Protein backbone atom coordinates (compact mmCIF):
# COMPACT_ATOMS: atom_id res chain seq x y z
CA UNK A 485 0.00 0.00 0.00
CA UNK A 486 1.52 3.37 -0.96
CA UNK A 487 0.49 6.69 0.53
CA UNK A 488 1.10 10.30 -0.45
CA UNK A 489 3.46 12.42 1.58
CA UNK A 490 0.73 14.37 3.36
CA UNK A 491 3.00 16.35 5.66
CA UNK A 492 5.37 18.16 3.28
CA UNK A 493 5.61 21.26 5.48
CA UNK A 494 8.66 19.73 7.13
CA UNK A 495 10.18 18.86 3.76
CA UNK A 496 13.62 20.37 3.35
CA UNK A 497 13.41 23.40 1.10
CA UNK A 498 16.43 22.97 -1.16
CA UNK A 499 17.64 25.66 -3.56
CA UNK A 500 14.96 26.15 -6.21
CA UNK A 501 16.97 25.13 -9.28
CA UNK A 502 16.15 27.04 -12.53
CA UNK A 503 13.70 29.17 -10.54
CA UNK A 504 13.56 31.88 -13.21
CA UNK A 505 13.94 29.56 -16.18
CA UNK A 506 11.08 27.13 -15.62
CA UNK A 507 7.28 27.39 -15.69
CA UNK A 508 4.91 24.85 -14.16
CA UNK A 509 1.89 24.23 -16.43
CA UNK A 510 -1.30 22.82 -14.89
CA UNK A 511 -4.46 21.98 -16.89
CA UNK A 512 -7.47 22.10 -14.62
CA UNK A 513 -11.22 21.93 -14.21
CA UNK A 514 -10.97 21.96 -10.39
CA UNK A 515 -9.75 24.13 -7.51
CA UNK A 516 -6.03 23.77 -7.00
CA UNK A 517 -5.88 22.78 -3.33
CA UNK A 518 -3.39 20.08 -4.30
CA UNK A 519 -0.79 22.87 -4.54
CA UNK A 520 -0.74 23.10 -0.73
CA UNK A 521 1.03 19.75 -0.62
CA UNK A 522 3.54 20.88 -3.29
CA UNK A 523 4.14 24.30 -1.72
CA UNK A 524 7.69 23.61 -0.40
CA UNK A 525 8.74 22.56 -3.92
CA UNK A 526 6.57 24.72 -6.23
CA UNK A 527 6.18 28.04 -4.41
CA UNK A 528 9.37 29.61 -5.82
CA UNK A 529 8.23 28.91 -9.40
CA UNK A 530 5.82 30.65 -11.75
CA UNK A 531 2.67 28.67 -12.56
CA UNK A 532 0.73 28.76 -15.82
CA UNK A 533 -2.78 27.49 -15.15
CA UNK A 534 -4.87 26.50 -18.15
CA UNK A 535 -8.49 26.45 -17.04
CA UNK A 536 -10.53 24.08 -19.17
CA UNK A 537 -14.30 23.86 -19.49
CA UNK A 538 -16.63 26.63 -18.33
CA UNK A 539 -14.66 29.92 -18.41
CA UNK A 540 -17.17 31.56 -16.05
CA UNK A 541 -16.19 29.16 -13.26
CA UNK A 542 -13.70 30.61 -10.75
CA UNK A 543 -10.67 28.43 -10.06
CA UNK A 544 -9.29 28.97 -6.56
CA UNK A 545 -5.51 29.09 -6.32
CA UNK A 546 -3.98 28.92 -2.80
CA UNK A 547 -2.37 32.19 -1.65
CA UNK A 548 1.35 32.70 -2.11
CA UNK A 549 1.74 31.24 -5.58
CA UNK A 550 2.87 33.39 -8.51
CA UNK A 551 0.69 32.44 -11.48
CA UNK A 552 -1.06 33.42 -14.66
CA UNK A 553 -4.37 31.77 -15.50
CA UNK A 554 -5.91 31.35 -18.95
CA UNK A 555 -9.47 30.20 -19.62
CA UNK A 556 -11.09 29.49 -22.98
CA UNK A 557 -12.05 33.13 -23.51
CA UNK A 558 -8.41 34.14 -23.00
CA UNK A 559 -7.19 31.48 -25.44
CA UNK A 560 -9.69 32.64 -28.08
CA UNK A 561 -8.72 36.27 -27.53
CA UNK A 562 -4.97 35.60 -27.74
CA UNK A 563 -4.98 33.19 -30.68
CA UNK A 564 -8.05 34.32 -32.61
CA UNK A 565 -8.92 31.76 -35.33
CA UNK A 566 -5.75 29.80 -34.49
CA UNK A 567 -7.40 28.88 -31.16
CA UNK A 568 -9.06 26.08 -33.15
CA UNK A 569 -5.90 24.03 -32.65
CA UNK A 570 -6.25 24.08 -28.84
CA UNK A 571 -8.50 21.31 -27.50
CA UNK A 572 -11.52 22.09 -25.34
CA UNK A 573 -12.81 19.85 -22.53
CA UNK A 574 -9.67 17.74 -22.53
CA UNK A 575 -6.38 17.98 -20.65
CA UNK A 576 -4.75 18.48 -24.06
CA UNK A 577 -5.49 22.18 -23.52
CA UNK A 578 -2.36 22.26 -21.38
CA UNK A 579 -0.18 22.76 -24.45
CA UNK A 580 -1.46 26.34 -24.64
CA UNK A 581 0.58 26.88 -21.49
CA UNK A 582 3.71 25.66 -23.26
CA UNK A 583 3.08 28.17 -26.05
CA UNK A 584 2.54 31.25 -23.89
CA UNK A 585 5.44 30.49 -21.57
CA UNK A 586 8.64 32.42 -22.18
CA UNK A 587 10.85 30.13 -20.16
CA UNK A 588 13.52 27.66 -21.13
CA UNK A 589 11.93 24.68 -19.36
CA UNK A 590 8.44 23.40 -18.66
CA UNK A 591 7.14 21.01 -16.01
CA UNK A 592 3.51 19.92 -16.39
CA UNK A 593 1.50 18.07 -13.74
CA UNK A 594 -2.13 17.06 -13.28
CA UNK A 595 -4.12 18.44 -10.36
CA UNK A 596 -4.75 14.98 -8.90
CA UNK A 597 -1.06 14.20 -8.61
CA UNK A 598 0.26 14.50 -5.08
CA UNK A 599 3.72 14.29 -3.53
CA UNK A 600 4.87 10.66 -3.34
CA UNK A 601 7.19 9.09 -0.79
CA UNK A 602 10.35 7.20 -1.66
CA UNK A 603 11.02 3.82 0.04
CA UNK A 604 12.66 5.61 2.97
CA UNK A 605 9.43 7.56 3.50
CA UNK A 606 10.93 10.87 2.32
CA UNK A 607 8.74 13.26 0.33
CA UNK A 608 9.87 13.26 -3.30
CA UNK A 609 10.63 16.63 -4.87
CA UNK A 610 9.59 15.54 -8.36
CA UNK A 611 10.46 18.91 -9.88
CA UNK A 612 14.04 18.75 -8.60
CA UNK A 613 14.53 15.27 -10.08
CA UNK A 614 13.11 16.36 -13.46
CA UNK A 615 15.53 19.28 -13.49
CA UNK A 616 18.45 16.95 -12.73
CA UNK A 617 17.29 14.67 -15.56
CA UNK A 618 17.08 17.60 -18.01
CA UNK A 619 20.45 19.07 -17.02
CA UNK A 620 22.27 15.77 -17.49
CA UNK A 621 23.00 14.36 -20.96
CA UNK A 622 21.08 11.42 -22.47
CA UNK A 623 22.56 8.29 -24.09
CA UNK A 624 20.19 7.25 -26.93
CA UNK A 625 22.78 5.65 -29.19
CA UNK A 626 24.06 2.87 -26.93
CA UNK A 627 22.23 1.40 -23.91
CA UNK A 628 23.99 1.68 -20.56
CA UNK A 629 23.05 -1.39 -18.50
CA UNK A 630 23.62 0.49 -15.27
CA UNK A 631 20.98 2.92 -16.49
CA UNK A 632 21.68 6.65 -16.17
CA UNK A 633 25.51 6.91 -16.06
CA UNK A 634 25.32 10.53 -14.91
CA UNK A 635 23.56 9.71 -11.62
CA UNK A 636 25.45 9.76 -8.33
CA UNK A 637 27.03 6.34 -7.76
CA UNK A 638 26.70 5.16 -11.37
CA UNK A 639 28.82 5.38 -14.51
CA UNK A 640 29.27 3.89 -17.96
CA UNK A 641 29.90 0.17 -17.79
CA UNK A 642 32.73 -1.75 -19.37
CA UNK A 643 32.35 -1.95 -23.16
CA UNK A 644 30.56 1.36 -23.44
CA UNK A 645 32.22 3.23 -26.32
CA UNK A 646 34.19 6.21 -25.04
CA UNK A 647 33.30 8.10 -28.20
CA UNK A 648 29.66 8.07 -27.04
CA UNK A 649 30.16 8.94 -23.39
CA UNK A 650 29.60 12.68 -23.80
CA UNK A 651 25.95 11.90 -24.50
CA UNK A 652 23.47 14.32 -26.10
CA UNK A 653 21.30 17.15 -24.71
CA UNK A 654 18.20 15.92 -22.88
CA UNK A 655 14.94 17.28 -24.30
CA UNK A 656 12.36 15.36 -22.25
CA UNK A 657 12.10 13.91 -18.73
CA UNK A 658 9.15 11.53 -18.35
CA UNK A 659 8.19 10.77 -14.76
CA UNK A 660 6.06 7.93 -13.35
CA UNK A 661 3.24 7.42 -10.89
CA UNK A 662 2.64 5.47 -7.68
CA UNK A 663 -0.88 4.34 -6.70
CA UNK A 664 -3.16 4.80 -9.76
CA UNK A 665 -1.11 3.74 -12.81
CA UNK A 666 -1.74 5.37 -16.20
CA UNK A 667 -3.65 2.43 -17.70
CA UNK A 668 -5.95 2.54 -20.73
CA UNK A 669 -9.67 1.94 -20.19
CA UNK A 670 -9.75 -1.80 -21.07
CA UNK A 671 -6.94 -2.46 -18.58
CA UNK A 672 -8.62 -0.25 -15.98
CA UNK A 673 -11.84 -2.28 -16.43
CA UNK A 674 -10.09 -5.62 -16.11
CA UNK A 675 -7.93 -4.52 -13.15
CA UNK A 676 -9.95 -1.88 -11.26
CA UNK A 677 -8.14 -2.45 -7.98
CA UNK A 678 -4.60 -2.62 -9.29
CA UNK A 679 -2.29 -0.05 -7.74
CA UNK A 680 1.31 0.60 -8.59
CA UNK A 681 3.30 0.10 -5.39
CA UNK A 682 6.64 -0.59 -7.06
CA UNK A 683 9.24 2.16 -6.74
CA UNK A 684 11.99 1.51 -9.29
CA UNK A 685 15.03 3.63 -8.53
CA UNK A 686 16.12 4.21 -12.14
CA UNK A 687 16.29 6.85 -14.84
CA UNK A 688 17.05 5.65 -18.35
CA UNK A 689 17.34 7.08 -21.83
CA UNK A 690 14.84 5.68 -24.30
CA UNK A 691 17.02 4.36 -27.13
CA UNK A 692 17.00 6.02 -30.54
CA UNK A 693 14.45 4.38 -32.86
CA UNK A 694 12.19 3.33 -30.00
CA UNK A 695 8.80 4.92 -29.43
CA UNK A 696 7.14 5.10 -26.01
CA UNK A 697 3.71 5.98 -24.52
CA UNK A 698 4.33 9.47 -23.12
CA UNK A 699 2.04 10.41 -20.22
CA UNK A 700 1.43 14.10 -19.58
CA UNK A 701 0.69 13.65 -15.88
CA UNK A 702 4.25 14.15 -14.62
CA UNK A 703 6.38 15.48 -17.49
CA UNK A 704 9.15 18.00 -17.98
CA UNK A 705 10.90 19.21 -21.09
CA UNK A 706 13.46 21.64 -22.48
CA UNK A 707 11.12 24.12 -24.19
CA UNK A 708 13.83 25.71 -26.31
CA UNK A 709 14.98 22.33 -27.65
CA UNK A 710 11.63 20.62 -28.32
CA UNK A 711 8.77 22.93 -27.30
CA UNK A 712 7.28 23.49 -30.78
CA UNK A 713 6.76 19.72 -31.14
CA UNK A 714 4.92 19.38 -27.81
CA UNK A 715 1.49 19.87 -29.40
CA UNK A 716 -1.12 17.73 -27.64
CA UNK A 717 -3.35 17.43 -30.70
CA UNK A 718 -7.09 17.78 -31.29
CA UNK A 719 -8.94 16.00 -28.48
CA UNK A 720 -12.10 16.37 -26.41
CA UNK A 721 -15.12 18.42 -27.46
CA UNK A 722 -16.11 17.81 -31.09
CA UNK A 723 -13.31 15.31 -31.67
CA UNK A 724 -13.61 11.52 -32.27
CA UNK A 725 -10.86 10.71 -29.80
CA UNK A 726 -9.54 11.61 -26.37
CA UNK A 727 -6.75 10.52 -23.98
CA UNK A 728 -4.33 10.29 -26.86
CA UNK A 729 -3.12 13.88 -26.43
CA UNK A 730 0.12 13.06 -24.67
CA UNK A 731 0.57 9.87 -26.68
CA UNK A 732 0.43 11.79 -29.97
CA UNK A 733 2.86 14.39 -28.67
CA UNK A 734 5.16 11.65 -27.38
CA UNK A 735 5.35 9.94 -30.76
CA UNK A 736 5.99 13.24 -32.55
CA UNK A 737 8.68 14.45 -30.13
CA UNK A 738 10.46 11.10 -30.12
CA UNK A 739 10.91 10.88 -33.91
CA UNK A 740 12.04 14.52 -33.93
CA UNK A 741 14.44 14.01 -31.00
CA UNK A 742 15.87 10.96 -32.77
CA UNK A 743 16.32 13.03 -35.94
CA UNK A 744 17.91 16.03 -34.17
CA UNK A 745 20.08 13.92 -31.85
CA UNK A 746 18.27 14.84 -28.63
CA UNK A 747 17.52 12.59 -25.66
CA UNK A 748 14.34 11.43 -23.92
CA UNK A 749 14.53 9.97 -20.41
CA UNK A 750 11.97 8.00 -18.39
CA UNK A 751 11.83 6.78 -14.79
CA UNK A 752 12.26 8.88 -11.66
CA UNK A 753 10.62 11.00 -10.37
CA UNK A 754 7.44 9.43 -9.08
CA UNK A 755 4.32 11.33 -8.12
CA UNK A 756 1.34 9.89 -6.26
CA UNK A 757 -1.62 9.66 -8.66
CA UNK A 758 -4.61 9.98 -6.34
CA UNK A 759 -7.67 9.12 -8.40
CA UNK A 760 -8.68 6.96 -11.34
CA UNK A 761 -10.86 8.63 -13.94
CA UNK A 762 -14.01 6.83 -15.03
CA UNK A 763 -13.06 3.78 -17.15
CA UNK A 764 -16.34 3.81 -19.07
CA UNK A 765 -15.96 7.47 -20.00
CA UNK A 766 -12.33 6.73 -20.84
CA UNK A 767 -13.33 3.78 -23.06
CA UNK A 768 -15.61 6.02 -25.09
CA UNK A 769 -12.77 8.54 -25.51
CA UNK A 770 -10.10 5.94 -26.32
CA UNK A 771 -11.76 3.27 -28.39
CA UNK A 772 -10.97 4.63 -31.86
CA UNK A 773 -7.42 5.26 -30.74
CA UNK A 774 -7.03 1.66 -29.62
CA UNK A 775 -7.42 0.36 -33.16
CA UNK A 776 -6.09 3.42 -35.00
CA UNK A 777 -2.81 3.17 -33.13
CA UNK A 778 -2.12 -0.20 -34.77
CA UNK A 779 -1.60 1.86 -37.95
CA UNK A 780 -0.25 5.02 -36.30
CA UNK A 781 2.67 3.27 -34.62
CA UNK A 782 4.04 1.68 -37.84
CA UNK A 783 3.70 5.13 -39.43
CA UNK A 784 5.89 6.75 -36.77
CA UNK A 785 8.32 3.81 -36.84
CA UNK A 786 8.80 4.41 -40.56
CA UNK A 787 9.18 8.20 -40.32
CA UNK A 788 12.41 9.48 -41.83
CA UNK A 789 12.82 13.25 -41.77
CA UNK A 790 14.86 14.99 -44.51
CA UNK A 791 18.37 16.23 -43.67
CA UNK A 792 17.36 19.85 -44.30
CA UNK A 793 14.91 19.66 -41.39
CA UNK A 794 17.32 21.27 -38.95
CA UNK A 795 14.86 22.93 -36.59
CA UNK A 796 11.91 21.57 -34.63
CA UNK A 797 9.47 23.69 -36.60
CA UNK A 798 10.77 22.39 -39.94
CA UNK A 799 10.60 18.81 -38.65
CA UNK A 800 7.09 19.33 -37.36
CA UNK A 801 5.76 20.84 -40.58
CA UNK A 802 7.29 17.94 -42.52
CA UNK A 803 5.67 15.51 -40.09
CA UNK A 804 2.30 17.19 -40.58
CA UNK A 805 2.61 16.64 -44.34
CA UNK A 806 3.37 12.95 -43.73
CA UNK A 807 0.38 12.64 -41.37
CA UNK A 808 -1.94 14.08 -44.01
CA UNK A 809 -0.42 11.92 -46.71
CA UNK A 810 -0.15 8.62 -44.88
CA UNK A 811 -2.76 8.71 -42.08
CA UNK A 812 -5.47 10.70 -43.85
CA UNK A 813 -6.72 7.46 -45.42
CA UNK A 814 -7.51 6.01 -41.98
CA UNK A 815 -10.00 8.76 -41.13
CA UNK A 816 -10.67 12.40 -42.15
CA UNK A 817 -9.72 13.25 -38.53
CA UNK A 818 -6.04 12.96 -39.48
CA UNK A 819 -6.45 15.55 -42.23
CA UNK A 820 -7.87 17.90 -39.60
CA UNK A 821 -5.08 16.97 -37.19
CA UNK A 822 -2.39 17.59 -39.80
CA UNK A 823 -3.86 21.04 -40.50
CA UNK A 824 -4.03 21.72 -36.75
CA UNK A 825 -0.34 20.79 -36.43
CA UNK A 826 0.50 23.53 -38.94
CA UNK A 827 -1.80 26.00 -37.18
CA UNK A 828 -0.06 25.16 -33.91
CA UNK A 829 3.37 26.00 -35.38
CA UNK A 830 2.02 29.24 -36.88
CA UNK A 831 0.57 30.18 -33.48
CA UNK A 832 3.78 29.15 -31.69
CA UNK A 833 5.92 31.32 -34.01
CA UNK A 834 3.47 34.21 -33.70
CA UNK A 835 3.68 34.13 -29.87
CA UNK A 836 7.41 33.38 -29.85
CA UNK A 837 8.73 35.59 -32.68
CA UNK A 838 12.28 36.33 -31.52
CA UNK A 839 15.53 34.44 -30.85
CA UNK A 840 16.85 30.98 -31.61
CA UNK A 841 15.13 29.84 -28.45
CA UNK A 842 11.79 30.09 -30.10
CA UNK A 843 12.77 29.14 -33.58
CA UNK A 844 13.86 25.73 -32.40
CA UNK A 845 17.58 25.16 -31.96
CA UNK A 846 19.53 23.95 -34.92
CA UNK A 847 20.63 20.33 -34.47
Ligand SMILES: O=c1ccn([C@@H]2O[C@H](COP(=O)(O)OP(=O)(O)O[C@H]3OC[C@H](O)[C@H](O)[C@H]3O)[C@@H](O)[C@H]2O)c(=O)[nH]1
Nearest residue numbers: 511512513536573574575594595596700701727730761
Ligand atom coordinates in the same frame (compact mmCIF):
# COMPACT_ATOMS: atom_id res chain seq x y z
O1 LIG B 1 -11.92 17.95 -19.52
C1 LIG B 1 -10.92 17.97 -18.78
C2 LIG B 1 -10.63 16.92 -17.86
C3 LIG B 1 -9.51 17.01 -17.04
N1 LIG B 1 -8.70 18.08 -17.13
C4 LIG B 1 -7.49 18.17 -16.28
O2 LIG B 1 -6.54 17.27 -16.85
C5 LIG B 1 -5.84 16.58 -15.82
C6 LIG B 1 -6.10 15.11 -15.96
O3 LIG B 1 -7.41 14.85 -15.58
P1 LIG B 1 -7.79 13.51 -14.73
O4 LIG B 1 -6.76 13.31 -13.69
O5 LIG B 1 -9.21 13.64 -14.31
O6 LIG B 1 -7.71 12.37 -15.84
P2 LIG B 1 -6.69 11.14 -16.00
O7 LIG B 1 -7.39 10.07 -16.74
O8 LIG B 1 -6.05 10.75 -14.71
O9 LIG B 1 -5.59 11.83 -16.96
C7 LIG B 1 -4.67 11.06 -17.70
O10 LIG B 1 -5.22 10.59 -18.90
C8 LIG B 1 -5.68 11.61 -19.78
C9 LIG B 1 -4.59 12.63 -20.08
O11 LIG B 1 -3.66 12.14 -21.01
C10 LIG B 1 -3.90 13.10 -18.83
O12 LIG B 1 -2.74 13.85 -19.11
C11 LIG B 1 -3.47 11.90 -18.04
O13 LIG B 1 -2.93 12.35 -16.85
C12 LIG B 1 -6.32 17.19 -14.50
O14 LIG B 1 -5.41 18.20 -14.13
C13 LIG B 1 -7.69 17.73 -14.84
O15 LIG B 1 -8.07 18.83 -14.02
C14 LIG B 1 -8.93 19.11 -18.04
O16 LIG B 1 -8.15 20.09 -18.12
N2 LIG B 1 -10.06 19.02 -18.84
Ligand SMILES: [Mn+2]
Nearest residue numbers: 594596759761
Ligand atom coordinates in the same frame (compact mmCIF):
# COMPACT_ATOMS: atom_id res chain seq x y z
MN1 LIG C 1 -5.63 11.74 -12.96
